[in-house]
Amino acid sequence: MLKTIVETGNHVAGLAALVARAQVVAAYPITPQTQIVEKIAELVDSGKMNAEYICVESEHSAMSACIGASTVGARTFTATSSHGLAYMHEMLHWASAARLPIVMAVVNRAMGPPWNIWTDHGDSLPQRDTGWIQIYCASNQEIFDSIIQAYRVCEDQRVLMPAMICLEGFILSHTNMPIRIPDQKEIDDFLPPLEPGWVLNVEKPVTHGNMLSPEYYMELRYFMHEALQNAKRLIPQVAREYSKKFGLPEYSGLIEQYMCNDAEVIIVSMGTIGSEANLAVEKLRNEGYRVGSARIRVFRPFPHEAVKEIATRAKALAVIDRDISFGMEGILFTEIRSALFDLPKRPLAKNFIAGLGGRDVTQNDIEEIAKKTFRILETGTGVEGIEWVNMRR
């Protein structure tokens, strides 16, 4: 039985932690994540959520406390944003290398200076090499679904890695949307209690994380890589099972595709730009453009194979990055181009940087991006260089 509620993305994240039966939540407030921790504090204080809520004094401590709780077998949850995530960076490595299935909501927000509380992906994308699974959401429903599914994937013995569920600040975090949620009983059925990979137990003492020589270190890193490869197979399976069980969307697992099959130009993006791109595609299709949209939902593990499959059928990819790797290009663009390299016949790929620091990316902007890419195809010029969308000159 699904119940429809109307909530902000932040409250949905808090609610997902509740129904996932997170046992320890350690978090520190940061705009625009604050409503998540407020919601959970309220749920714990009122007795509706049976969890330990640790009001830590920093994000570094938030992740450290989650790590501590996870090592004694508790299911943990936290949430952060932007500078908070950067401050946590050291412990992100610790969590994944300790193979702890911690789930965290990341409310995407631009990095300072100057202070900017609005959204871009420049906070979470630079964390891509920490070993965390990264899922980018395009709706409040997807936030809920992804958090529940993430616990299933992360706690799987073939994975045992942490995950961040990314949602864009204000666009999702503070926007009310209707979402449908299953009964607690059904969720419990889908998500059984945590069976940790290892625990600190006085009956069976182990020393975790002591000095390790070069003879052993590399294998542990290989195991982490293997775990994320396993996650790549598991994420679509779990999404399918969830979708079937609850009648909720599946988001095609790793990449959500919209009219990609016969598309000449495919708009590749992440997060809410992806849902906006779907609208642009509809409009452009009416105007006769053969265009599609591919929203990269799972950024780590990176869906190389799926990207290749989509790309073989297209003539050009318009890759929209809400981030920039200074001195290089958009971070998503680099990954996409790397996936294309193996193809016998590669489509063109053009990088568009858009929406940094919360600048609006409208349906019209995306239509223009697509049209520009069609012009590149026609004229055979202009593929080089990065296009900064709507930038003042």
Added chain:
Amino acid sequence: MVMLKELSKEELVLPGNASCTGCAASLALRLTLKVMGSRTIFVVPACCTSIIQGQFPASALNIPVLNIAFAATGAAASGVVAGLRIRGIKDVAVIGWAGDGGTVDIGIQALSGAAERRTDFIYICYDNEAYGNTGMQRSSATPIGAWTTTTPTGKKENKKDMAFIMAAHRIPYIATAIPSYPIDFIEKLEKAKKIKGTRYLHILTPCPPGWRSDADLSVELGRLAVQTGMWVLFEIENGVFSISSPSRIVLDKTKRKPVEEYLKLQGRFGHLTTEEVAEIQKAVDATLDYYMKLSGQRVYPLLTD
């Protein structure tokens, strides 16, 4: 009164650990685990104990140990405590075991947070007055005048008074100790063990390679630290400050050994001039005068609950 012979025979610090010759921290570790017993979880940041416990696949510590990042001890221990509680696992003590750098410098925020939240754990700082594991760089627990690799002409600033910083958190139990006075050490830990909430022990641990002292003098140096008043053994119990018996005798100035007796055995103080030694003596005398006045006094108001 604790009798040494009644102390547990169980050795939770196994033979073959990797501590340096004459390491007083390893004595403190052994005593601590003898008192705490096997139902103890250790949370250890980067510190000498990262080395002392040995290298994978071996471990010298026969209890569960969570090694954690340098700044994270207080927070990770908070998580362990919360995780145990929500899972209904009882009668397991959680100990944060960190060096001076991991406590007074990089770990102070997480520790302060844990103490403010009244986390139910014991935090033990074993203090060799510098970053020993990395080769003796100055920490804010390094005493004035001491040579370290980053204070090549001697440190110009005072040692941070961590016990009183912890007192400002109004936690129920704070004590200083030293393995050279094992009975005092054990009694304090036994007391701490029975108390709920955050308990803090600060232990001075002579360090032959860092202090440039003879390895067979570590216990003797610890005694001299107390007898000269360079290290004062005290407790702050529910806010009341009291000098512990080994230090009580040196409150009488005539019974106090000159600091020089402690300093001259350590190469790290070898460069000090007579005037500089006199300055240290003056500071020690002033500190003891202050502690004498504080004795039996309340240093923070009693908590209401």
